[in-house]
Amino acid sequence: MDLRCLFKQIAPFAVKLTILATWVAGHAKPGCQSKCGNLSIPYPFGTGNGCNISSNFFITCNTTFNPPKAFLTTGNLEVLYISLDGYLRIQTGAAYDCYNSSGHSSYHSRRIRLAKFPISHTKNKFTAIGCDTYAYVQGSLGHNYSTGCLTFCYNTTDVINGSCSGIGCCQTVIPKGVRNYGVSLKSSYSHSYVLDFNPCSYGFVVEDGAYNFSVSHLADNSFSNKTFPIILDWTIGNQTCKEAKMHPLNYACKENSACTDAENGPGYLCKCLDGFQGNPYLLYGCRDINECDKLKPCSGTCHNTPGSYYCSCQEGFEGDGWKNGTGCRPKVVTQSQSFPVLVVALGIGVSLLSSLLFSSWVYLGLKQRKLTKLKQQNFQQNGGILLREQLSKREECGETAKIFTAEELKNATNNYHDSRIVGRGGQGTVYKGILSDGRSVAIKKSIIGDQSQVQQFINEVIVLSQINHRNVVKLLGCCLETQVPLLVYEYVRNGTLFHHLHNAAHASVISWEARLKIATEAAEALSYLHSAASPPIIHRDVKLTNILLDENYIAKVSDFGASRLVPSNKAQITTLVQGTLGYLDPEYFHTSQLTEKSDVYSFGVVLIELLTGLEAISFERPQHERNLSLYFVSVMKEERLLDIIDKRVLNDKSIEQLKEAANLARRCVRLKGEERPTMKEVASELEGLRTTQKHPWGIHDLPDEETEYLLHDSYGCGTSYDGSTSFSVGPDSMKNQVPFDIDGAR
Numbered sequence: 001m002d003l004r005c006l007f008k009q010i011a012p013f014a015v016k017l018t019i020l021a022t023w024v025a026g027h028a029k030p031g032c033q034s035k036c037g038n039l040s041i042p043y044p045f046g047t048g049n050g051c052n053i054s055s056n057f058f059i060t061c062n063t064t065f066n067p068p069k070a071f072l073t074t075g076n077l078e079v080l081y082i083s084l085d086g087y088l089r090i091q092t093g094a095a096y097d098c099y100n101s102s103g104h105s106s107y108h109s110r111r112i113r114l115a116k117f118p119i120s121h122t123k124n125k126f127t128a129i130g131c132d133t134y135a136y137v138q139g140s141l142g143h144n145y146s147t148g149c150l151t152f153c154y155n156t157t158d159v160i161n162g163s164c165s166g167i168g169c170c171q172t173v174i175p176k177g178v179r180n181y182g183v184s185l186k187s188s189y190s191h192s193y194v195l196d197f198n199p200c201s202y203g204f205v206v207e208d209g210a211y212n213f214s215v216s217h218l219a220d221n222s223f224s225n226k227t228f229p230i231i232l233d234w235t236i237g238n239q240t241c242k243e244a245k246m247h248p249l250n251y252a253c254k255e256n257s258a259c260t261d262a263e264n265g266p267g268y269l270c271k272c273l274d275g276f277q278g279n280p281y282l283l284y285g286c287r288d289i290n291e292c293d294k295l296k297p298c299s300g301t302c303h304n305t306p307g308s309y310y311c312s313c314q315e316g317f318e319g320d321g322w323k324n325g326t327g328c329r330p331k332v333v334t335q336s337q338s339f340p341v342l343v344v345a346l347g348i349g350v351s352l353l354s355s356l357l358f359s360s361w362v363y364l365g366l367k368q369r370k371l372t373k374l375k376q377q378n379f380q381q382n383g384g385i386l387l388r389e390q391l392s393k394r395e396e397c398g399e400t401a402k403i404f405t406a407e408e409l410k411n412a413t414n415n416y417h418d419s420r421i422v423g424r425g426g427q428g429t430v431y432k433g434i435l436s437d438g439r440s441v442a443i444k445k446s447i448i449g450d451q452s453q454v455q456q457f458i459n460e461v462i463v464l465s466q467i468n469h470r471n472v473v474k475l476l477g478c479c480l481e482t483q484v485p486l487l488v489y490e491y492v493r494n495g496t497l498f499h500h501l502h503n504a505a506h507a508s509v510i511s512w513e514a515r516l517k518i519a520t521e522a523a524e525a526l527s528y529l530h531s532a533a534s535p536p537i538i539h540r541d542v543k544l545t546n547i548l549l550d551e552n553y554i555a556k557v558s559d560f561g562a563s564r565l566v567p568s569n570k571a572q573i574t575t576l577v578q579g580t581l582g583y584l585d586p587e588y589f590h591t592s593q594l595t596e597k598s599d600v601y602s603f604g605v606v607l608i609e610l611l612t613g614l615e616a617i618s619f620e621r622p623q624h625e626r627n628l629s630l631y632f633v634s635v636m637k638e639e640r641l642l643d644i645i646d647k648r649v650l651n652d653k654s655i656e657q658l659k660e661a662a663n664l665a666r667r668c669v670r671l672k673g674e675e676r677p678t679m680k681e682v683a684s685e686l687e688g689l690r691t692t693q694k695h696p697w698g699i700h701d702l703p704d705e706e707t708e709y710l711l712h713d714s715y716g717c718g719t720s721y722d723g724s725t726s727f728s729v730g731p732d733s734m735k736n737q738v739p740f741d742i743d744g745a746r
């Protein structure tokens with residue numbers, strides 16, 4: 001059970017993403033029929049219970065036809081196409097008025113009544129054909145209106161194909177806001193002068209451009225049976241955007257979309273923001289466009305970000321990376337610029353000399369496993385050299401991150417037996433191992449084949465090898481001998497905080513005091529990463545499943561696969577947005593600017609979960625409660641805090657502490673990063689809260705040790721180290737990671 005943490009969170013998340021992806025694919029509401037015959041039915045339209053946003057958006061799919069036909073609401077207007085740009089195409093027939101030598105032979109007028117959606121005044125034309133014809137379109141717009149056109153001709157030779165200017169064919173526009181109309185026809189001489197080539201008059205509303213007049217139509221009797229497409233404008237509700245936004249529960253525009261007032265009639269429409277595409281009426285319906293794949297705008301490296309993209313050049317190249325710009329060209333090497341390269345080169349030299357064991361191991365590894373040689377080379381190109389340098393420095397300093405042999409780990413895990421798996425996820429699999437000296441360890445086996453995995457692995461080793469804090473999970477060593485990189489951690493026995501808080505089957509409830517202690521410890525670990533570690537580290541994926549509990553219920557922050565080292569001269573860095581739904585800092589999501597405050601936000605969500613006992617995101621909750629942090633803030637605004645606090649920890653003694661912690665959590669999830677407290681402030685406020693009122697621990701007996709910071713100076717062996725070198729592995733290596741985005745749904 002214990003280390004399932006490392007990956008357990010990924011599994012349900014991935015499932016949710018898959019669901020989202022299928023929702024989006026059909027554009028229909030999840031669980032709803034997305035097609036009727038070959039008509040796609042995007043939400044807000046729908047057929048079936050709960051699939052339409054309101055009754056005007058109901059589609060009747062009549063399967064007695066083959067293929068099935070779709071009708072608007074429960075009426076008889078057949079729907080041909082629905083566009084998310086706010087229009088739909090229906091079809092209807094023409095009015096006709098026919099004569100024979102003895103006078104009138106047949107007459108049929110046409111009426112349409114629409115419940116809500118007006119006829120588009122820009123996309124349709126009222127059209128009449130005939131050579132002795134007055135055509136009227138009449139209707140009600142609150143007041144009665146009537147418009148129309150007339151067309152006369154005496155000889156087909158006068159008629160011009162394709163021209164509806166009054167000879168044989170006429171057209172006129174219809175007014176705005178028309179929801180019902182009738183077409184009627186009149187004739188001056190009962191077609192008596194033109195009977196031999198034009199016995200009938202026809203009148204119809206038709207989509208602009210969908211009808212081409214031709215002389216032959218004047219004599220064509222089949223027109224009375226023809227149908228013509230008409231465009232209707234649809235809108236949501238009868239309010240303006242401004243009014244609608246005041247009722248967020250009913251507001252139809254979802255994430256990454258914007259609202260526009262309708263042009264024809266009341267109501268509004270939603271549209272995905274620039275850089276996004278999809279269905280703005282569905283939850284997570286607007287998906288990021290991967291401009292890098294679509295436009296290929298860069299000659300250098302292209303970075304897709306939510307809603308945008310940018311170009312950059314690889315290490316050692318300069319220029320803007322744009323195809324239309326300067327592109328990338330090799331950097332002119334000056335003395336100062338070559339410095340980091342020199343350091344690396346020196347590092348290799350030093351490590352090769354001083355760490356005979358290590359290099360001979362690499363040598364043997366390469367020799368023994370010719371098949372894996374290519375992978376080894378890749379690995380080295382991707383930072384293996386740097387990693388080796390780091391590790392060998394630690395060795396010099398006397399504190400070795402142990403290099404395990406493949407054989408050793410194979411034995412420890414019983415040849416990676418399935419029964420030893422404690423976690424599985426996108427990055428790889430975690431096994432429980434028992435070393436020959438009896439120690440339990442957790443072994444993380446990355447998935448092979450993907451460069452980004454190797455880079456993530458290096459990243460984690462570099463981050464973890466620099467920190468030694470009692471609330472951070474300890475990296476014991478690694479194994480580079482196998483094709484697949486292996487990381488060996490201390491084994492944290494008591495599983496994840498998520499498991500303890502949210503697993504219904506878990507018998508005991510963690511007391512508020514225990515929760516506060518765990519929160520304080522996690523905050524201290526993050527505060528340490530942000531301010532005491534050098535260079536500072538942003539965790540990027542703070543959440544309940546990444547906080548482990550050991551046998552004494554001491555919190556240990558884990559999973560540094562996504563973490564970033566921050567160059568000391570930069571307060572913020574631009575990155576691909578990465579993180580977990582529900583914990584992701586919205587400011588970071590929108591700007592891609594990563595700062596320490598993003599961790600503060602995620603920590604705020606963790607604190608809210610501890611306070612409420614609710615999950616950060618849950619699709620089982622009603623829509624406005626799905627995102628816990630938003631819900632929590634709205635509840636606090638309404639001063640209903642006690643309604644949302646976990647009833648299991650609410651009592652008279654804890655109430656003041658709970659209130660203060662809630663206020664702190666609320667500050668942590670402020671939308672603007674700069675308004676959030678620093679992790680250091682958070683840690684000290686939590687510590688302050690704890691000391692104001694000390695209770696004996698609730699169910700679990702939690703010893704309260706003095707926290708001890710041990711900053712391990714990994715560069716402390718006399719070599720000065722230019723921090724930027726490590727970032728060639730850090731930031732740029734992240735580009736291939738799966739960004740925060742709907743999996744595979746691009």
Ligand SMILES: *[C@@H]1O[C@H](CO)[C@@H](O)[C@H](O)[C@H]1NC(C)=O
Pocket residue numbers: 038039
């Ligand atoms: C749908 O069916 C109609 C007639 O059966 C056809 O004209 C039209 O091209 C089809 N549309 C699509 C998208 O297949």
Ligand SMILES: *[C@@H]1O[C@H](CO)[C@@H](O)[C@H](O)[C@H]1NC(C)=O
Pocket residue numbers: 050051052053054055056057058073
């Ligand atoms: C969808 O349309 C049906 C039929 O008009 C209606 O009964 C139902 O209430 C509508 N759904 C919603 C959510 O308004």
Ligand SMILES: *[C@@H]1O[C@H](CO)[C@@H](O)[C@H](O)[C@H]1NC(C)=O
Pocket residue numbers: 060062063064065
């Ligand atoms: C489907 O169409 C047939 C033929 O027009 C009609 O008899 C039937 O009532 C329709 N069914 C529905 C559910 O509207």
Ligand SMILES: *[C@@H]1O[C@H](CO)[C@@H](O)[C@H](O)[C@H]1NC(C)=O
Pocket residue numbers: 100101102103104105106
């Ligand atoms: C003209 O049409 C009417 C009505 O359909 C019919 O009764 C009459 O016989 C027709 N006359 C000729 C000459 O076809």
Ligand SMILES: *[C@@H]1O[C@H](CO)[C@@H](O)[C@H](O)[C@H]1NC(C)=O
Pocket residue numbers: 142143144
């Ligand atoms: C509109 O026309 C209908 C029938 O043609 C008539 O009953 C109604 O009174 C008219 N309304 C107005 C406002 O003139």
Ligand SMILES: *[C@@H]1O[C@H](CO)[C@@H](O)[C@H](O)[C@H]1NC(C)=O
Pocket residue numbers: 154155156157
């Ligand atoms: C139409 O015009 C052509 C040539 O100008 C003439 O030959 C023909 O008789 C005319 N037809 C009628 C019905 O007037």
Ligand SMILES: *[C@@H]1O[C@H](CO)[C@@H](O)[C@H](O)[C@H]1NC(C)=O
Pocket residue numbers: 160161214215216
């Ligand atoms: C108009 O189109 C018809 C067929 O649609 C053709 O037979 C006729 O010759 C055309 N007339 C002119 C003047 O182009």
Ligand SMILES: *[C@@H]1O[C@H](CO)[C@@H](O)[C@H](O)[C@H]1NC(C)=O
Pocket residue numbers: 162209210211212
């Ligand atoms: C009408 O004619 C134009 C060119 O003259 C053509 O591009 C278009 O497809 C035609 N439309 C129909 C419905 O035939």
Ligand SMILES: *[C@@H]1O[C@H](CO)[C@@H](O)[C@H](O)[C@H]1NC(C)=O
Pocket residue numbers: 221222223224225
């Ligand atoms: C119109 O359709 C009906 C039946 O669908 C058919 O009996 C009639 O002959 C058609 N009329 C013309 C002018 O094609």
Ligand SMILES: *[C@@H]1O[C@H](CO)[C@@H](O)[C@H](O)[C@H]1NC(C)=O
Pocket residue numbers: 237238
């Ligand atoms: C707007 O729509 C609501 C619900 O559909 C309805 O109750 C209300 O009367 C409408 N208001 C106007 C001004 O049409």
Ligand SMILES: *[C@@H]1O[C@H](CO)[C@@H](O)[C@H](O)[C@H]1NC(C)=O
Pocket residue numbers: 322324325326
């Ligand atoms: C190249 O084109 C992109 C997008 O059109 C634009 O953002 C960028 O500024 C352009 N670069 C240059 C150097 O013109």
